[in-house]
Amino acid sequence: MWDLKGQTAVVTGGTKGIGKATVLEFLELGARVLFTARNKQDVVNFEKELQDKGFEAIGIVSDVSVQEDREKTVHWVQNNWQALDILVNNAGVNIRKKALDYSEEEFQKVLNINLIAPFELSRALHPFLKKSKVGTVINVASVAALQDVGTGTPYAMAKSGLLQQTRSLAVEWAQEGIRVNAVSPWFTETPLTEGFLKQDERMNGILGRTPLKRIAKAEEMASIIAFLAMEKSSYITGQNIIADGGMSINAI
Numbered sequence: 596m597w598d599l600k601g602q603t604a605v606v607t608g609g610t611k612g613i614g615k616a617t618v619l620e621f622l623e624l625g626a627r628v629l630f631t632a633r634n635k636q637d638v639v640n641f642e643k644e645l646q647d648k649g650f651e652a653i654g655i656v657s658d659v660s661v662q663e664d665r666e667k668t669v670h671w672v673q674n675n676w677q678a679l680d681i682l683v684n685n686a687g688v689n690i691r692k693k694a695l696d697y698s699e700e701e702f703q704k705v706l707n708i709n710l711i712a713p714f715e716l717s718r719a720l721h722p723f724l725k726k727s728k729v730g731t732v733i734n735v736a737s738v739a740a741l742q743d744v745g746t747g748t749p750y751a752m753a754k755s756g757l758l759q760q761t762r763s764l765a766v767e768w769a770q771e772g773i774r775v776n777a778v779s780p781w782f783t784e785t786p787l788t789e790g791f792l793k794q795d796e797r798m799n800g801i802l803g804r805t806p807l808k809r810i811a812k813a814e815e816m817a818s819i820i821a822f823l824a825m826e827k828s829s830y831i832t833g834q835n836i837i838a839d840g841g842m843s844i845n846a847i
Contacts, residue, residue: 596827600625603676603727604824605668607659607716608686610637612785613735616817617683622650624821626681631657631668659686659712660704669719678730679723681824684713684757685735689750689787702749709753714760717775721768730773733823734761735816738781738839754779758835765833774832776823781839783811806841 604621608614609630618630622645630652632638638654645652655671657664672679688708690701717732724730739746740754758777765775782788782801792798792810802808819836822828837843 597825598624599681599821599824602626602680602824603672603678604628604681604683605672605679605720606630606683606685607657607712608632609654610634610641612787613780613783613813613816613820614683614685615641616813617685617820618645618652619648619650620814620817620821621681621824622652626824627676628652629668629671629675630654631659631664631686633658659684659716660707662715665712665716665719668716669723672720672723677723678726679720680727680730682717682720682724682730682732683735683820683824684716684732686712687735687787689746691745691747691750691791694748697747697749705747705749706753709750710756710760713757717760717764721773724768724773725771728772729826729829730771731824732761732764732773732775733820734758734775734777735820736761736777736779736835738779738837738843740779741837741843744781761835762833769832774823774829776828776831776833777835778816778819778823779835779837779839780811780816781805781842783813783816785813804842804845805839806845809840811838811840 604626606618609618610632621628635656642654736757737754739751740758761777
């Protein structure tokens with residue numbers, strides 16, 4: 596039972612970082628996967644990479660913050676699967692600035708992609724998750740939702756809201772057999788954090804706060820997501836798994 600054989604899964608932001616690692620993990624565990632990304636070339640390149648590895652997955656160009664693109668995802672699921680077992684709301688973005696330096700357009704973009712889009716896509720795909728009977732939603736949040744880690748106020752606001760969204764939907768949708776959980780990573784090796792982590796002062800500060808003294812790998816987050824997608828976690832809902840190398844318990 597430690598597999599996802601026959602399961603259907605949608606992974607947003609599926610061509611890079613944690614999303615890409617999750618797509619690979621799901622395929623290795625036997626799931627059928629639809630992944631989305633905003634950049635067409637990224638989708639094409641990843642599909643080819645998967646084919647070279649002997650996997651088959653479908654990618655579509657979709658910006659989760661755009662209603663028409665979300666509808667494209669919904670229509671694909673409706674036309675090809677009828678029911679959806681797993682939704683991973685992974686697509687995210689950040690703009691790191693001091694609070695007073697954000698333009699309205701910038702902070703709205705961060706909120707829309709990280710908070711509003713997961714809510715809208717989860718609602719749009721709800722009928723298909725309900726049909727599954729064992730549907731599960733996994734939201735990729737952040738430790739920034741729980742304490743200040745210097746990633747910018749709008750990002751922290753969005754991820755904090757995503758955690759409450761997780762809890763509220765878990766209660767509301769439980770009677771329909773849908774579980775909703777979240778994963779909150781600390782700094783992880785992804786394209787989103789690459790530039791930030793190249794700054795020696797930043798990296799030293801992060802490692803100094805982390806008992807395990809290293810940055811997480813995207814594959815480590817993907818394994819947690821996969822567990823939450825499995826029937827092995829069938830009694831877990833409304834929870835947030837903090838994967839931070841011990842940072843949040845380190846008071847020194």
